[in-house]
Amino acid sequence: MARSGAANRVTRMATAPEKIPIRLTVNGNHMELTVAPWTTLLDALRDHLDLTGTKKGCDHGQCGACTVLVDGRRINSCLTLAVMKQGAEIITIEGLAHDGELHPLQQAFIDHDAFQCGYCTSGQICSAAGLIAEGKAKTADEIRELMSGNICRCGAYPNIVAAIQQAKERS
Amino acid sequence: MIPFQYARANDVADAIKQIATDPSAKFIAGGTNLIDLIKYDVEGPSRLIDISHLPLRSVEPTSAGGVLIGAMVPNTDLAYHPLIEQRYPLLSRAILSGASQQLRNMASTGGNLLQRTRCFYYYDTATPCNKREPGSGCSAIDGVNRINAILGTSEACIATHPSDMCVALAALEATVHVAGPAGARTIAFADFHRLPGNTPQRDTNLEPDEIITAIELPPKGFSANYSYLKIRDRLSYAFALVSVAAALELDGDTIKEARLALGGVAHKPWRSTAAEAALLGQRTDAAAFAKAADWLLHGAKGYGHNNFKIGLARRAIIRTLGQAARGTPQSNSDKKIR
Numbered sequence: 001m002a003r004s005g006a007a008n009r010v011t012r013m014a015t016a017p018e019k020i021p022i023r024l025t026v027n028g029n030h031m032e033l034t035v036a037p038w039t040t041l042l043d044a045l046r047d048h049l050d051l052t053g054t055k056k057g058c059d060h061g062q063c064g065a066c067t068v069l070v071d072g073r074r075i076n077s078c079l080t081l082a083v084m085k086q087g088a089e090i091i092t093i094e095g096l097a098h099d100g101e102l103h104p105l106q107q108a109f110i111d112h113d114a115f116q117c118g119y120c121t122s123g124q125i126c127s128a129a130g131l132i133a134e135g136k137a138k139t140a141d142e143i144r145e146l147m148s149g150n151i152c153r154c155g156a157y158p159n160i161v162a163a164i165q166q167a168k169e170r171s
Numbered sequence: 172m173i174p175f176q177y178a179r180a181n182d183v184a185d186a187i188k189q190i191a192t193d194p195s196a197k198f199i200a201g202g203t204n205l206i207d208l209i210k211y212d213v214e215g216p217s218r219l220i221d222i223s224h225l226p227l228r229s230v231e232p233t234s235a236g237g238v239l240i241g242a243m244v245p246n247t248d249l250a251y252h253p254l255i256e257q258r259y260p261l262l263s264r265a266i267l268s269g270a271s272q273q274l275r276n277m278a279s280t281g282g283n284l285l286q287r288t289r290c291f292y293y294y295d296t297a298t299p300c301n302k303r304e305p306g307s308g309c310s311a312i313d314g315v316n317r318i319n320a321i322l323g324t325s326e327a328c329i330a331t332h333p334s335d336m337c338v339a340l341a342a343l344e345a346t347v348h349v350a351g352p353a354g355a356r357t358i359a360f361a362d363f364h365r366l367p368g369n370t371p372q373r374d375t376n377l378e379p380d381e382i383i384t385a386i387e388l389p390p391k392g393f394s395a396n397y398s399y400l401k402i403r404d405r406l407s408y409a410f411a412l413v414s415v416a417a418a419l420e421l422d423g424d425t426i427k428e429a430r431l432a433l434g435g436v437a438h439k440p441w442r443s444t445a446a447e448a449a450l451l452g453q454r455t456d457a458a459a460f461a462k463a464a465d466w467l468l469h470g471a472k473g474y475g476h477n478n479f480k481i482g483l484a485r486r487a488i489i490r491t492l493g494q495a496a497r498g499t500p501q502s503n504s505d506k507k508i509r
């Protein structure tokens with residue numbers, strides 16, 4: 001049944017919702033934090049863990065700016081509740097470089113000038129890391145299709161596809 | 172976001188017990204629709220019962236020769252599962268035409284069936300909407316209704332069901348397995364979603380305290396002659412204006428069996444026995460396809476902005492049947508429609 005409205009909700013809530021302690025592994029580091037049930041993974045990363053590399057674009061699953069890897073798979077962190085990812089392994093854009101060396105995708109995005117304002121870039125790169133791990137995209141058409149969840153308002157698409165092709169070949 | 176409590180369900184019985192004791196609670200699986208609706212204040216559950224960790228994640232052959240799909244299987248895993256890719260490629264293609272890879276990684280099989288309409292007014296709490304607020308009126312009938320339904324509508328609601336996966340499941344005649352306080356039961360796919368009638372607030376015949384546990388596919392997969400064609404405003408990552416699932420069994424170029432379902436045009440995936448019967452025994456030619464299209468669209472009605480859908484659907488049906496007959500299904504990455 002559809003039922004809605006904040007007004008109804010107040011009367012239904014018998015006791016105030018409690019904050020919930022969670023453990024996450026973020027970029028290889030064990031993190032313990034306490035969040036309200038409605039905290040998204042995106043807000044937990046940005047506001048609780050100060051990892052602001054992951055961006056909030058639409059906050060509704062429509063742009064891909066918030067893409068991170070959870071247990072190796074790319075997802076939209078804006079539609080994910082942090083409490084539902086208890087114990088998960090999260091990789092954000094901050095976790096891709098190793099020992100001061102850029103991830104091949106980061107290097108490829110620089111080599112191909114695959115951004116203008118850069119707002120979508122961390123989501124693009126995390127999404128592309130997921131795409132390479134999936135191993136389903138072989139052609140440029142397939143890269144375009146499987147990267148369609150990442151919108152670039154600056155329209156850097158041709159260079160983004162070229163950068164992903166370079167990183168794919170070298171991975 | 173708006174406050175709610177959170178609890179994890181330990182097993183299916185626990186999930187049913189939890190939902191039965193709190194009528195204002197909701198299950199959450201992938202969260203891709205429910206979290207969005209909570210953010211817009213369209214849904215306001217007092218408690219979310221997390222069913223995402225339930226062990227309903229397998230895709231297994233059944234003794235009847237079909238396949239049983241757990242309700243928590245993510246859309247991506249289902250689309251790429253070898254059993255589905257090989258035996259039910261129509262389902263695989265339909266799933267991969269929907270949303271984005273990130274969303275498909277999150278979305279569950281059960282949740283996909285229960286996603287709500289994308290009607291603009293349903294999302295806009297400042298406007299009347301019978302689905303959101305029964306009795307308040309329908310803003311779409313005389314409003315911006317370009318994305319709304321042309322078939323099976325009522326005075327109360329002209330919303331469409333937005334799923335791609337469900338269009339394929341309808342064509343394949345899947346069965347929905349559900350469980351509730353009164354026990355387990357199965358629902359034929361055609362009986363799962365409802366037409367709006369006078370109760371547009373009810374999308375399906377699932378009871379509020381029931382949980383979907385699995386989807387069962389019958390043995391027949393139509394893997395040789397099928398196609399899923401989705402027409403939308405962008406080439407990817409957009410909901411269907413019109414989509415067609417076509418599946419044929421051929422003897423030479425004579426049609427022995429036909430399945431045809433439309434998405435984006437009604438409150439549920441749209442099928443017609445007359446349209447499918449009209450194809451039986453026919454040669455696979457455009458005249459036969461056009462006749463089936465006319466049957467399937469029988470009674471279609473536009474509401475102004477969406478009048479174009481009638482002609483678009485007719486042409487899309489003919490194209491999709493042709494693709495199925497030739498054994499050249501629509502590709503999701505090469506966007507040319509051949």
Ligand SMILES: Cc1cc2nc3c(=O)[nH]c(=O)nc-3n(C[C@H](O)[C@H](O)[C@H](O)COP(=O)(O)OP(=O)(O)OC[C@H]3O[C@@H](n4cnc5c(N)ncnc54)[C@H](O)[C@@H]3O)c2cc1C
Pocket residue numbers: 060061062197198199200201202203204205206207222242268269270271274277278279280281282283284285286333334335336381382383384408409410411
């Ligand atoms: C930007 C965007 C674009 C999209 N584009 C498309 C598209 O092109 N095509 C398409 O088909 N879909 C599209 N989707 C929708 C997406 O496919 C659905 O949101 C998704 O399938 C829902 O599954 P979920 O597991 O995330 O559901 P949730 O959001 O977790 O749940 C949805 C509803 O189902 C209930 N529920 C979930 N599982 C069960 C169960 N097992 N038993 C009982 N109740 C249950 C929940 O209580 C809730 O009411 C899009 C979504 C977004 C955000």
Ligand code: SF4
Pocket residue numbers: 288290291292293299300301302303308309310311312319327328329330371
């Ligand atoms: S079509 Fe249905 S969902 Fe859209 S405004 Fe009318 S009642 Fe609401």
Ligand code: FES
Pocket residue numbers: 055056057058059060061062063064065066067076077078079
């Ligand atoms: S911020 Fe998550 S998809 Fe736009």
Ligand code: FES
Pocket residue numbers: 114115116117118119120121151152153154155156
């Ligand atoms: S670089 Fe500006 S949005 Fe992509």
